[in-house]
Amino acid sequence: MSSDKADTKRVLVLDDGNFGSCLADHLADIDNDVFIHCRKQEVIDSFNTHHRNPNYLQDHIFSKNLTAIGPEVPDLGFVSTCDVLVFAIPTQSMRSVLESLHLDKLDPTRLPQLCFVNKGIEMGTNKLPLEVIEEACGSQVAHVSTFLSGPSFAKEIVKRQPTQVSVSSTSIQHAQATAELFHQPHFRCYVNTDPIGVELAGALKNVYAIASGVSGGLGFEANTRAGLVTRSLAEMTRIGVAYNADPLTFLSLAGVGDLFLTCSSEKSRNFTVGYRLGKGESLEHILETLGSVAEGVDTAKSAYAMVQERNLHAPILEHVYRLLWKGESAKDLAKALMELPMMEEKEGMSS
Numbered sequence: 357m358s359s360d361k362a363d364t365k366r367v368l369v370l371d372d373g374n375f376g377s378c379l380a381d382h383l384a385d386i387d388n389d390v391f392i393h394c395r396k397q398e399v400i401d402s403f404n405t406h407h408r409n410p411n412y413l414q415d416h417i418f419s420k421n422l423t424a425i426g427p428e429v430p431d432l433g434f435v436s437t438c439d440v441l442v443f444a445i446p447t448q449s450m451r452s453v454l455e456s457l458h459l460d461k462l463d464p465t466r467l468p469q470l471c472f473v474n475k476g477i478e479m480g481t482n483k484l485p486l487e488v489i490e491e492a493c494g495s496q497v498a499h500v501s502t503f504l505s506g507p508s509f510a511k512e513i514v515k516r517q518p519t520q521v522s523v524s525s526t527s528i529q530h531a532q533a534t535a536e537l538f539h540q541p542h543f544r545c546y547v548n549t550d551p552i553g554v555e556l557a558g559a560l561k562n563v564y565a566i567a568s569g570v571s572g573g574l575g576f577e578a579n580t581r582a583g584l585v586t587r588s589l590a591e592m593t594r595i596g597v598a599y600n601a602d603p604l605t606f607l608s609l610a611g612v613g614d615l616f617l618t619c620s621s622e623k624s625r626n627f628t629v630g631y632r633l634g635k636g637e638s639l640e641h642i643l644e645t646l647g648s649v650a651e652g653v654d655t656a657k658s659a660y661a662m663v664q665e666r667n668l669h670a671p672i673l674e675h676v677y678r679l680l681w682k683g684e685s686a687k688d689l690a691k692a693l694m695e696l697p698m699m700e701e702k703e704g705m706s707s
């Protein structure tokens with residue numbers, strides 16, 4: 357069911373973390389009817405009474421057009437009244453959330469537009485979001501799914517800082533519809549029809565941001581970072597080509613744009629994990645105190661399995677995996693990366 361006003365959409369955002377809250381605020385601010393699902397009653401009360409999220413983006417006063425709902429998962433009756441569903445849930449939880457919504461039971465001719473903003477690869481299955489959606493909800497739901505990705509810190513968008521992102525889908529019409537929904541003077545959307553490339557780039561940049569953080573934590577400066585980011589881009593592209601992505605996607609906002617942002621800012625949770633590891637803190641302590649998801653940790657494990665499966669040359673990713681999952685030290689990682697054998701610089705980067 358569509359809303360009364362032609363341009364006004366009825367939007368449900370799941371869930372109330374940094375990015376979900378920020379996007380819900382953005383969409384509500386441009387006059388959509390926006391509902392945000394929260395898993396705790398005190399968060400619902402705080403949004404609806406004080407327009408504040410007590411757990412994330414605490415300094416921000418959210419749009420009064422935003423209504424918090426929950427804590428139960430919205431039922432199909434409510435979901436079927438929405439024009440758009442925005443999923444801002446960590447990748448490792450997306451399958452269980454999708455299964456609990458039963459979207460496969462909706463009338464396939466009246467499916468809402470779906471937009472996923474998570475950046476990761478499912479652990480255990482090593483699947484990208486599009487494949488998880490297909491398995492959890494069927495191919496019709498996967499066909500209307502879109503993926504918003506690019507250099508976009510919630511902390512900056514919520515302050516209305518200019519931001520540009522890619523919106524991708526297997527269908528150009530759906531990608532365009534989602535891009536139009538979000539597209540505003542300070543938030544520009546570019547359409548891309550390579551969802552595999554966009555998803556892989558978004559997931560992998562988190563792993564390389566951990567490497568860049570380690571380098572900073574160990575005291576290495578700009579030269580080292582520039583080299584690391586460049587070689588990371590080459591690795592990402594090589595992995596993408598092996599998994600049928602368009603290599604040019606890695607030169608887009610979703611590729612080098614997000615890689616550059618995340619590898620160079622302490623606002624990034626993934627960079628921060630690496631930086632603190634470089635400073636000698638334990639991973640367990642960092643994750644306990646981070647207060648928010650760092651997708652690169654789990655993705656390093658899935659991506660490592662993918663690289664092994666196709667026998668790809670991805671030494672930075674392999675060492676990040678060993679650092680996070682096999683007890684290699686940050687100094688070992690730095691040493692190993694400086695001792696890599698010489699190779700053809702552009703090897704494996706084109707299809």
Ligand SMILES: NC(=O)c1ccc[n+]([C@@H]2O[C@H](COP(=O)([O-])OP(=O)(O)OC[C@H]3O[C@@H](n4cnc5c(N)ncnc54)[C@H](O)[C@@H]3O)[C@@H](O)[C@H]2O)c1
Binds near residue numbers: 445446473474651
């Ligand atoms: N924060 C950003 O700037 C940003 C920008 C772009 C993309 N992303 C991506 O968006 C996704 C979410 O990131 P975030 O920053 O909002 O994370 P966050 O840690 O701030 O919040 C995570 C949210 O997911 C919810 N959640 C966790 N497990 C859940 C489960 N099992 N069922 C339902 N809800 C669950 C939490 O309650 C919380 O609301 C990640 O994949 C991230 O990479 C984040």
Ligand SMILES: O=P(O)(O)OC[C@H](O)CO
Binds near residue numbers: 507
């Ligand atoms: O804080 P991070 O490292 O999860 O990065 C957030 C966004 O993905 C940046 O585009």
